[in-house]
Amino acid sequence: MRGHCILSHGFESGPDATKVTALAHVAERLGWTHERPDFTDLDAKREVSELGDVPAREQRLLSLAQAAAGRAPLVLAGSSLGAWISGRVSLQVPVAGLFLMAPPITLDVTHRIDAARIPTSIIHGWGDELIPAADVVAWAQTRRARLLLVDDSHRLSAHVDASAETFAALLASL
Numbered sequence: 001m002r003g004h005c006i007l008s009h010g011f012e013s014g015p016d017a018t019k020v021t022a023l024a025h026v027a028e029r030l031g032w033t034h035e036r037p038d039f040t041d042l043d044a045k046r047e048v049s050e051l052g053d054v055p056a057r058e059q060r061l062l063s064l065a066q067a068a069a070g071r072a073p074l075v076l077a078g079s080s081l082g083a084w085i086s087g088r089v090s091l092q093v094p095v096a097g098l099f100l101m102a103p104p105i106t107l108d109v110t111h112r113i114d115a116a117r118i119p120t121s122i123i124h125g126w127g128d129e130l131i132p133a134a135d136v137v138a139w140a141q142t143r144r145a146r147l148l149l150v151d152d153s154h155r156l157s158a159h160v161d162a163s164a165e166t167f168a169a170l171l172a173s174l
Helices: 018-029 054-068 081-090 133-143 157-173
Strands: 003-008 032-035 074-079 097-101 106-108 120-125 146-150
Touching: 003 018, 003 054, 003 081, 018 032, 018 074, 018 157, 054 074, 054 081, 074 081, 074 157, 081 097, 097 157, 120 133, 120 157, 133 146, 146 157
Parallel strands: 003 032, 003 074, 074 097, 097 120, 120 146
Antiparallel strands: none
């Protein structure tokens, strides 16, 4: 085993989502173990916020990351809200790398994305209707993160293969 990946789906998605599943196949092919937590129960808690129970989502990922940390290099990967919580958890647990798909730079005024200063790769759509590409470029630039901008929307559905290839390059570099 080369390391372990925790692959976090986006809001109102699920652990069997197309992009997360593609990343799982990449991890397996490259000799990394992986897990795909299910946050659908927390996403449904609209009484907490319009994005469900984000603090509980972060806590669930943190618990999984703490359990995996130290056994082998750990990589956190996520799509949209899954990317946001992956970044936050990377500040609390030793992580070897981050892979962020369509990362929300700001959930709201008080909740900007933050992440450990570690090898980070990002894929984002020029046409993302929720998260302006310019915001992602600016955030990635301050971190010197690898950034692939593609002609796609927030879902990155036309670039699942590009997402998998970019993730493979990150894992191979660690």
